[in-house]
Amino acid sequence: MTRAVYALMGTVLFAALLIATAGFESLLLDRDVISEPDAGTVLGPAMAAAALLVVLLALMRSAAVADRAEGRAPESRGTFPAQPADGVGPGRSAPTGTADGPGAGAPRTPAPRLLPPALVTALLVWAAMVVVGSVGYALVRDDGAAAVLFAGRYVLSPFVLGSALWAGLVVLGVGAASRVDPSRGSPRSFD
Numbered sequence: 600m601t602r603a604v605y606a607l608m609g610t611v612l613f614a615a616l617l618i619a620t621a622g623f624e625s626l627l628l629d630r631d632v633i634s635e636p637d638a639g640t641v642l643g644p645a646m647a648a649a650a651l652l653v654v655l656l657a658l659m660r661s662a663a664v665a666d667r668a669e670g671r672a673p674e675s676r677g678t679f680p681a682q683p684a685d686g687v688g689p690g691r692s693a694p695t696g697t698a699d700g701p702g703a704g705a706p707r708t709p710a711p712r713l714l715p716p717a718l719v720t721a722l723l724v725w726a727a728m729v730v731v732g733s734v735g736y737a738l739v740r741d742d743g744a745a746a747v748l749f750a751g752r753y754v755l756s757p758f759v760l761g762s763a764l765w766a767g768l769v770v771l772g773v774g775a776a777s778r779v780d781p782s783r784g785s786p787r788s789f790d
Contacts, residue, residue, distance in 0.1 A: 721767030
């Protein structure tokens, strides 16, 4: 399975975790996730959509970086930006510096680290949800001060913090799972 498929599956997993977490938080705390009655029905889903977009982009970027580190990344040539490198296709990988192939003796680049992208993604999800919620609520209320008040209330909200935590864990887990290559028999190192 390609890393792009892992990224899409990870995004779907994050969406399911986000919905389940919001439901359980609402049930256990006995309040709405967005407690402002005049916020409307679109603000919460807009915040969740922003978080989903951040996670999808982070997972796709992690997949591209890991593929590039292994020499399997597509190169950009011509008008289509994702054309594979010469000799690379389904089931075949790019030369990695074997003695009989191009780039003989070239060292392989180390695998990208797992923890920094997960932490950055969690921080970006947190920021995106607060910004989208604040701007959306300010637009609904037609008041700039409402943005600051909304951000102050939701910066430490269980909905926002839980979403950021799940985002970091999903990116970490998908990054680790996508490094296991059954054809090699052992997983790649987790530096």
